[in-house]
Amino acid sequence: MEARCLLCNHELAPAGQSQVxxxxxxxxxxxxxxxxxxxxxxxxxxxxxxxxxxxxxxxxxxxxxxxxxxxxxxxxxxxxxxxxxxxxxxxxxxxxxxxxxxxxxxxxxxxxxxxxxxxxxxxxxxxxxxxxxxxxxxxxxxxxxxxxxxxxxxxxxxxxxxxxxxxxxxxxxxxxxxxxxxxxxxxxxxxxxxxxxxxxxxxxxxxxxxxxxxxxxxxxxxxxxxxxxxxxxxxGLNQGGRRVTQPLAERRQRTQLCAGRFDKVLLTTTKIIKTKKATVADWHHHDRLLAVLGKEQERTALAEPYLDWLIGAQAWDDAMALVARQRLRDPQWLPAAPALRLALADGVYARDPKLAVALLKDLHQKHPDFTDLGEAYLLLAKVLAEHFGLAGKAEQYLRFVESHCRDARLRQKVSECRAAWE
Incomplete structure (x- = not known):
């Protein structure tokens, strides 16, 4: 295996005098x-x-x-x-x-x-x-x-x-x-x-x-x-050099970053986040590159897919920071997908109940066909009653679940919530 430059991929000449x-x-x-x-x-x-x-x-x-x-x-x-x-x-x-x-x-x-x-x-x-x-x-x-x-x-x-x-x-x-x-x-x-x-x-x-x-x-x-x-x-001979444990792709990206080849690294990370093997670290790296290059429009467009990966990895602190960043630019910004809203609210309601309420309220008007609407309003009722003491408001959402959801499991949860709040 011949050594090659991490920037241009050309073959490298050995540096040791004995190997020239x-x-x-x-x-x-x-x-x-x-x-x-x-x-x-x-x-x-x-x-x-x-x-x-x-x-x-x-x-x-x-x-x-x-x-x-x-x-x-x-x-x-x-x-x-x-x-x-x-x-x-x-x-x-x-x-x-x-x-x-x-x-x-x-x-x-x-x-x-x-x-x-x-x-x-x-x-x-x-x-x-x-x-x-x-x-x-x-x-x-x-x-x-x-x-x-x-x-x-x-x-x-x-x-x-x-x-x-x-x-x-x-x-x-x-x-x-x-x-x-x-x-x-x-x-x-x-x-x-x-x-x-x-x-x-x-x-x-x-x-x-x-x-x-x-x-x-x-x-x-x-x-x-x-x-x-x-x-x-x-x-496999031990020649005293530092053992390289970092993957080749990561070493190449690091070298390109040090050389100021940001656009080339961005092209690579864009391809990576489109694959199933992408990780939260890959998304985080890509987001930072967009910020460094000043591509805020692309950064905003990818906010929701990035948030989806953060929720999947249960990186709730990073997810809340991303939402806060988006809402700082647009106070009305929330994820468009109702499933994403429910998953995010379920993960952060204990940390930020206000955000959970903002995510879940009025879902029946914006997404009337959402299949998990009952679960979303049960969670909303729980947040209103336990974190804000608004039992009356929570009761309205419980009645909505009773009148619009035929699932016996949801009705049982409604009864359990009422019993817990009495």
Whole structure:
């Protein structure tokens, strides 16, 4: 997933110096990585121990043991590069990483696929043909970076290998660089060792093989570590950045507001409030934008739909504030829909009984066909009697309910009201 500008939606260039440009443009820095002073002893250890082994048959297993420190440093280097930047106290891991069991566990699980490919390729070269073995090495090494990344992200366990395809598909361009080096680099190492066999004595050939193996291993670790830096966020790696919990749409709106793109945000919020997924917060945001832009006519036109959402959310204080704002402009303003009036009056009569009376009175004249007219006048009678002490006026509305409503439930409520007020 590429980072994009929240204003223009154009692709963003990474700000970190270590991530500038495609990975292949910085390939030379990775090729020089093993020659950094902290890593030179690893190459020397592998080369010296391999040079001490003169019998060819004993070289491979013992040379692999000589490479264990390199395996561990490579695993620690990948972990260090992929981790939070704030916790990096140095560019390379220290020798104390060799005392960490987690590093050794990761190193062994990362070394396993490479060693298996080397063993199979070597077996084919000896038993079948050299070209067949080289082809096997080239194909097998293409998967090694994905398996290393799987161990780095998923943890040192056999099941981590199953996620290898994810890292190939999600970072194809950068992965192609690492896979290309793993494949072609391994063949180059073999070719150089074969050339050395013709011009150097056997101990020196072993030393060259150990030196080139350490170089290849550390370069590939650096490449995989930087791939994890670039794509670790989408893979779930904790890179120390602030976790973003706000939805993308909200972050984009906030950025547009800070940039003064009010009309663009208004267009977005207008679309949102027309959907069923709209919330009271969306309506509140839209109303404030209209106020900021001075579009009072549109604001007034949307007052009743906005009030409907507030009533549905039982945001009675906000609903009363909206009605007060409208009545300040027009003292006679009330919601046009009788159902909306009843719902609002039922929610606010305890807070503002005067508003409830204004909402409900004379409904039979303005909306004679309103199906809940009986409920509305029962509520009006209750407000008049309990909040204003106007029992006589309340009795008029009770008689209206008795004479115009045939519902036995409403008649029962009329009797209960009279009994409560006696």
């Amino acid at each position: 440009g495609p990975l292949w443009q910085r390939l030379d820095s990775y090729l020089r990585l093993p020659f950094a002073l902290p890593l030179l002893p690893l190459m020397a250890i592998w080369a010296v121990l391999a040079a001490l082994l003169t019998p060819l048959w004993a070289m491979v297993p013992v040379a692999l043991l000589a490479g264990f420190p390199t395996f561990a440093f490579a695993a620690a280097l990948m972990t260090l590069r992929a981790g939070p930047r704030k916790t990096r106290k140095a560019a390379f891991p220290g020798w104390d990483c060799l005392g960490e069991s987690g590093v050794w566990k990761s190193a062994l699980w990362q070394a396993l696929p490479a060693v298996v490919v080397i063993a199979l390729a070597g077996g084919l070269m000896v038993t079948v043909s050299v070209p067949g073995g080289l082809l096997m090495a080239m194909i097998g090494m293409l998967l090694v970076p994905a398996l290393w990344l799987a161990v780095l992200v998923q943890g040192a366990a056999p099941g981590a290998y199953a996620a290898a395809a994810t890292y190939i598909a999600s970072a194809p361009r950068d992965y192609g660089v690492a896979a290309g080096f793993a494949s072609l680099g391994s063949v180059l190492v073999v070719a150089l060792v074969v050339v050395a066999m013709d011009v150097l004595p056997v101990p020196l050939v072993h030393a060259v093989a150990g030196l080139l193996a350490a170089w290849w291993w550390l370069v590939l670790a650096g490449l995989c570590g930087d791939i994890a830096v670039r794509h670790g966020r989408q893979w």
